Structures are given as C-alpha cells and as structure tokens.
Amino acid sequence: MSEELVIEEKRVFMTGNEVVAWAALAAGADIMYGYPITPQNEVMHYWSRLAPRYGKNFLQTEDELSAGFATAGGVMAGRKAFTATAGSGSVLMQEPMAMVEMMRLPTVTVVQQRGGPSTATVIYSQQEVALTTMGGNGEGMRVVYSTAGHQDLYDYTIKAFNSAWKYRFPAFVLGDGYQAKMREPLTIYEPEKRGITLLEPEPYVGREGKPGQDRPPAQYRNTYNLEEELYEKLMSDIRDFEKISAEIAEYESMHTEGAELVIIAHGIVFRAVGEAVSNLREQGLRVGGFRPVTLRPLPAAQIKDLVAGVKKILVVESAYGQMARLLKETACGAPCEIHTMFKPGVGIAAEEVEEKAKEILHSQ
Amino acid sequence: MQIAPVMPKSWRVDNKPHKFCPGCGHGLILKCLGKAIDELEIQSRVIYGCDIGCSLLSWDFFNLDTVQAHHGRTTPVMTGIKRARPELLCIAYMGDGGGYSIGVQHLVGAAMRNEKITVIVANNTQYAMTGGQLAPTTLPGQKTETSPYGRDPGATGMPFQGAEMISAIAADGAYVARGSISHLAQLTGFLKKALKNQIDGHGFSFVEALSACPTNWRTDAAGTWEFIEKDMAGYFERGEIKVPGQKEATADA
Structure with a gap:
C-alpha cells in the first residue's frame, strides 16, 4: 500500500x-x-x-x-x-x-x-x-x-x-x-x-473505447510528406509559441532604473551579480542587475526596454557567450555598449564581477 | 466484377490500398498482425508504435492508437507507455536497421529487463526507405548501395542473428520466434503467441519476420520468392526459439 x-x-x-x-x-x-x-x-x-x-x-x-x-x-x-x-x-x-x-x-x-x-x-x-x-x-x-x-x-x-x-x-x-x-x-x-492549481495530464493514446468504432484512432506522427504540409504544421506551432511567449517569460531585476551600468546574468551566476550590485550600490555607483529567468522564451520586451535606457551592460556567464548571443539577438540595434565576462565552465564570485564593473565604469 | 479484398477488422479501410511498394513484405506482416489482434480481440487495448524507415508508412495503417517514433526508438517509446500504463498492450514495429543497428541497444535493454512489450522486426536484409544500403542482416555477397561489390563478411561481418541474440539474453518468460511472409499462417501464429505472452504478463516477446523488398532487391516475383525461401532461409531459420515453460530450442536439438 x-x-x-x-x-x-x-x-x-x-x-x-x-x-x-x-x-x-x-x-x-x-x-x-x-x-x-x-x-x-x-x-x-x-x-x-x-x-x-x-x-x-x-x-x-x-x-x-x-x-x-x-x-x-x-x-x-x-x-x-x-x-x-x-x-x-x-x-x-x-x-x-x-x-x-x-x-x-x-x-x-x-x-x-x-x-x-x-x-x-x-x-x-x-x-x-x-x-x-x-x-x-x-x-x-x-x-x-x-x-x-x-x-x-x-x-x-x-x-x-x-x-x-x-x-x-x-x-x-x-x-x-x-x-x-x-x-x-x-x-x-x-x-x-x-493557490497553485496542478494541471491534470490527459492520455494521448489508450483512451476508453474501441478505436475506429467508438472513436477515431489516436494516431501521432512526426513525419510529413510535403514541404507545404510541414510548413503549415510548424507555422501553427510557431504562432502558438509566439503568442504565449510574453505570458511565459520571467525575469528579475534590481536597481535598473537610472543605472549607468546593468549587469546581466542568469542562473546561479546572478547570485554573484546580485551581491556585486549591492556592494557597488553601497559604494555609490549606479549599477543595476538583470536576470532572465526564462532563457526560452526570453523576456524580450524587458530586455529591449533595458538596453534602450542604459549606457552600458555587462554580460556575465560561466560559458563563452551562450546567453550573450541570445541577448544580442533580442537587443539588436540598441545603442548601449556591451561588455562581457565569460568564464566557460568556471564559477564566478561577486568580487570578480565588482572589479570588472568598476573597470568598465572608470573607462570613459 | 471486382472482389473486395479481405482485410483484418483492426485495419483502417478508408486509407487502403496502403502506401508500401508493390511486392513489399510490410503489408503481409501487418495483415498477419491485424489477424492476430482480431483473433485475440485486443483492439481496444493495443498501442501500435512504428519506426523510421518504411515501417513509418504504417502510422495510420490500423484502427489502433498509434505512435510513430524515431529510428530505432520505438522500443523505448513503447516501454515508456507500458511502464506508465501496464494494462495497455504495446507493439513496437520496425525494420532490421531500426531493430538491429541504430536501436539495438534499446532492443537489448528491453529484452534484458524483460519488458512486457512485443517487438516485431521486419528483416528484408537492407535499409529500404533510404535506398537499399547494407544492414546487419545483409547476406554475404549481397549487393547493396553501400556494398556495391557484394557484402564482404571479412570487412562487414556476417548476417546478424537478432532473434537468437534476444533469445540468449532474455529471461524466462520471454517469447522469441522467427517467421516469414512466405509462411503466413505460421507467422500469424507466432505474432499471436507473442501478443498472448504480453497479455499473460510473462515477459518480453519478440518476432522477427523475414520480409521482401523487390524494389531494392531488383527482383521479379519469382526472384523475390527465391531470395526469401532459398537465400535468406540459409541464414535465418524459421521457428520458435524461446517459449515460456519450454526448453530453449538449440541448433543440435
């Protein structure tokens, strides 16, 4: 039992x-x-x-x-x-x-x-x-x-x-x-x-009844014969995905309003960034932090707003620009300077981020 | 006057004739399978899975709930369904490339764990959908698009004994047989016993069906028949190899 x-x-x-x-x-x-x-x-x-x-x-x-x-x-x-x-x-x-x-x-x-x-x-x-x-x-x-x-x-x-x-x-x-x-x-x-309602799963196959008699058979494929047939199916999915993207997208931001420099990171690296931003703020520096929580779909509207209103951004990640590429695509055409701190496969501490931020702020 | 062909009740009739080439073995194997399903009266409980390769053309073949998976991956999809809903009867249908080459680790894994699913491998000695390349089952000397001078066993090995391998690794309770489209009543019987084995919850069940591909073999009707009955039969023996409760068949038994 x-x-x-x-x-x-x-x-x-x-x-x-x-x-x-x-x-x-x-x-x-x-x-x-x-x-x-x-x-x-x-x-x-x-x-x-x-x-x-x-x-x-x-x-x-x-x-x-x-x-x-x-x-x-x-x-x-x-x-x-x-x-x-x-x-x-x-x-x-x-x-x-x-x-x-x-x-x-x-x-x-x-x-x-x-x-x-x-x-x-x-x-x-x-x-x-x-x-x-x-x-x-x-x-x-x-x-x-x-x-x-x-x-x-x-x-x-x-x-x-x-x-x-x-x-x-x-x-x-x-x-x-x-x-x-x-x-x-x-x-x-x-x-x-x-207050979170858990959604109940529904079977795709193996529902009640004899297929072809009580109900049509449930038949799922991933193969398509014609380009146009595939195109139609994909565009319908893509439209669905685009429609729900803003609803799904999540982010976290700190002190971005009026910031001279915004540091962008995702995942655990944002923990170091958050600490660095707090420390830099205490030192009177106008630094903010931004974290996309969803990397797919990205919080595109917020990223576009952010890069339109800030002079400099610093992208920090434990990879050689994998998130930065996603950001740049979204931020394309923004006039801000983009600085990077990429440490593929290595953890990042708040002190290093702080140091890098100061270097950027002082390099006018 | 045209006589309507007799089709199994579990077949969809609205999309027949089927999409396979003339002379293809798939239609015959699936007819035997349809009959086995009819006779066991299990149409409401069967989930049919087909692979990549010509078998994918059967994704809407039956009046059965169906999933068409990737090359060789039908076995784990059916395993996943069976583990989640043990009352369903799961059939993974694939070719010899899917079963014995790209998906062989899944076949071995499922057999080792004695998954209560039924795997059917159609053996036509080559990859058909992609244009007739060398497969693990290709006969020595057989010409394919990637063995244009004939299969050289020294370089690419001997025809793979899939059913015998499954029999060797599967636990007691597993059912393993090899049938042929040249012996339809026998093949239907094997498929029925394989499904019965799943219904009874004994263990894994596996049927290899010797099949035909006149398109890639470039054979006429007589040549196709001869290739199955003479050439293939020389390497792939028909019969039951492992039956629950019975002593395993051996070569010298």
Whole structure:
C-alpha cells in the first residue's frame, strides 16, 4: 500500500537534486525515466527511494535516448513523466526532445549543467544553454527556466510541469552542478495550499473505447510528406509559441532604473551579480542587475526596454557567450555598449564581477 | 466484377490500398498482425508504435492508437507507455536497421529487463526507405548501395542473428520466434503467441519476420520468392526459439 503524499510547509536544508525529487512529487509526477550522469544522479536516487512509497514509478533506461523517448511514451499514456540529465547526456536528450517538440508533448527535463564540451568536468558550467534552448533539428519551441538556487529549483520544477501541460511544449529546468550538489535552506510546500492549481495530464493514446468504432484512432506522427504540409504544421506551432511567449517569460531585476551600468546574468551566476550590485550600490555607483529567468522564451520586451535606457551592460556567464548571443539577438540595434565576462565552465564570485564593473565604469 | 479484398477488422479501410511498394513484405506482416489482434480481440487495448524507415508508412495503417517514433526508438517509446500504463498492450514495429543497428541497444535493454512489450522486426536484409544500403542482416555477397561489390563478411561481418541474440539474453518468460511472409499462417501464429505472452504478463516477446523488398532487391516475383525461401532461409531459420515453460530450442536439438 502506498502512502498519501503530504508535504507540510516547512524550512528544509537539502541538496538541489533532492529538492528536484521533492518538487516532482509535489507537482504530481507519476514516473521518472533516467540514466546515470553526474551531477544529476541524486535526482534519480531520491526519486527511486521516494517513488514507491507514494505509488509512483521509476525506470532506469539503457541510455538518455531511451530515457527521453520513454518519457515521451509515459506522457502519451497520460502520466506526468519526467527525466533529468546533464552534459553529454543532454546531447543525447536532444533527439527525443526534438520529437517531443514536434508532437507537442508536455515533458519536463531537469538539466544539471556540467563542464563541456565532451566529458570535460562533472562539476559545473552554464554551457548547456544553447543546447537546452535551441537543441534538436528544430526551432527551439521549448520553455526553459534557469534557476538560481534551491528555492527556485523547487518552485520552477513545479511550474515546469504546469507550463508543459498547459502549453504542450517541452519544459526544462536548467540548473547546474553547484545547485545539484550543494545544500541550501528553502521552503517546501504543497502547491495547492499556495493557490497553485496542478494541471491534470490527459492520455494521448489508450483512451476508453474501441478505436475506429467508438472513436477515431489516436494516431501521432512526426513525419510529413510535403514541404507545404510541414510548413503549415510548424507555422501553427510557431504562432502558438509566439503568442504565449510574453505570458511565459520571467525575469528579475534590481536597481535598473537610472543605472549607468546593468549587469546581466542568469542562473546561479546572478547570485554573484546580485551581491556585486549591492556592494557597488553601497559604494555609490549606479549599477543595476538583470536576470532572465526564462532563457526560452526570453523576456524580450524587458530586455529591449533595458538596453534602450542604459549606457552600458555587462554580460556575465560561466560559458563563452551562450546567453550573450541570445541577448544580442533580442537587443539588436540598441545603442548601449556591451561588455562581457565569460568564464566557460568556471564559477564566478561577486568580487570578480565588482572589479570588472568598476573597470568598465572608470573607462570613459 | 471486382472482389473486395479481405482485410483484418483492426485495419483502417478508408486509407487502403496502403502506401508500401508493390511486392513489399510490410503489408503481409501487418495483415498477419491485424489477424492476430482480431483473433485475440485486443483492439481496444493495443498501442501500435512504428519506426523510421518504411515501417513509418504504417502510422495510420490500423484502427489502433498509434505512435510513430524515431529510428530505432520505438522500443523505448513503447516501454515508456507500458511502464506508465501496464494494462495497455504495446507493439513496437520496425525494420532490421531500426531493430538491429541504430536501436539495438534499446532492443537489448528491453529484452534484458524483460519488458512486457512485443517487438516485431521486419528483416528484408537492407535499409529500404533510404535506398537499399547494407544492414546487419545483409547476406554475404549481397549487393547493396553501400556494398556495391557484394557484402564482404571479412570487412562487414556476417548476417546478424537478432532473434537468437534476444533469445540468449532474455529471461524466462520471454517469447522469441522467427517467421516469414512466405509462411503466413505460421507467422500469424507466432505474432499471436507473442501478443498472448504480453497479455499473460510473462515477459518480453519478440518476432522477427523475414520480409521482401523487390524494389531494392531488383527482383521479379519469382526472384523475390527465391531470395526469401532459398537465400535468406540459409541464414535465418524459421521457428520458435524461446517459449515460456519450454526448453530453449538449440541448433543440435
């Protein structure tokens, strides 16, 4: 007999991977399909311990291709299915996610970024931004939340399930090895008690009745015969995605009003940026911070506003400009100076950001 | 007067004739499968998955809920469905390229875990949809677009014994057989037993079906028949290889 899941609202001190497992439970996930890769492993470890207790399932597949495709299968069967991966596993995950994108399946994938390319490090990076936002042989119709800590991991994992099922695009929670492995305090809660309505999954296949007799057969494909046929299908999806983009997009900003320099970062790097901005403000410098929470779709309107009203921006990331490229595309034509601080695969501390900001401010 | 062809009840009739080439084996295998589904009266419970390659042309073939997946990935999609909803009967249908080459790790993984799904591999000794390239099942000396001088076993190996491999790695409770479009009653029987094995929850079930591709083989009717019955039969033996509760068939048994 399985227990009823009750998550009392309380402060806890956990690793990020454990947070993800609890958040998936809180979101009503039914089944996880996964394959080992560091630094994501403990998502599976915690889930596989917790799942049977609450009548939920886990399957360790033969690789990430299988984990992703099985997740698609679980979703089509009408269950809330999810997976988690990292690094070269994210590379393999692109194939199933391309199918998911094409078939408009609501999947949730948690990505705990590690160093790249190739095997690189098991530790940390922000180098899976391009892959997570635009991977696959498609148009990147995905929802990507970049989390900056453990509360985010909890909140946005829950949100990712709802966004996926609401909009029928694959959703990703983009974390990293630091968030995966370190412990932080956060508040866990039952979403309903916070007024969040969890969406119920519906089966794509295996509904009641005899197909062809009681109802038409449910037949899903990702193959198209004609260019025009594909074009029509894609444009309909693209229009859907564009229509909901402003609704999905999220950001965080601090002291951007009247700032001379705005520092832009996403994910955990924004923690360092936030600290740097506070310190610089205390020193009387007009510095602000901006963080896109969704990397796909980007908060485009806010970014356009921001770059139109500021003289200088500094883009900071633990990758060689993967987010900067997305920003530049959105900010194209803005008259502001764009400075960068790229440290691929390496963590970034507040002091370095502060120093770089001062250097930019003094270089008139 | 035209006599209406007899089609299985589980087939969709509104989009027939089907999209396969004249002489293709897929239509015959799917007819046997349709009959097996009819006889077992499981149309309401079956989820049919087809792969990339010619098998994808069957994405709207049946009056069955259907998912068309990527090359070799039909097995994990069906695994995912089965694990999420064990009451459904999941069939993964693919060619020998999908089953034995690009998706072989999924086939092995599913067989090792004794997934309660049914995998059917149509073996026509080459990649058909892409224009007739060398496959793991290509016969020695057989000419394909990527072995234009004939398959050289020294360079590219011998025809892959997929069903025998599955039999070797699958646990007790698995069902493994090889049939052929040249023996339709037998093939239907194998497919029925494979599905029954899934219904009974014994374990993994697997049927390889020897199939024909006159388009890429460049054979006429007589040549096609001879290739299946003589050439292919020399490497791929028809019969049941693993049956739950029975001693495994061996070469010298």
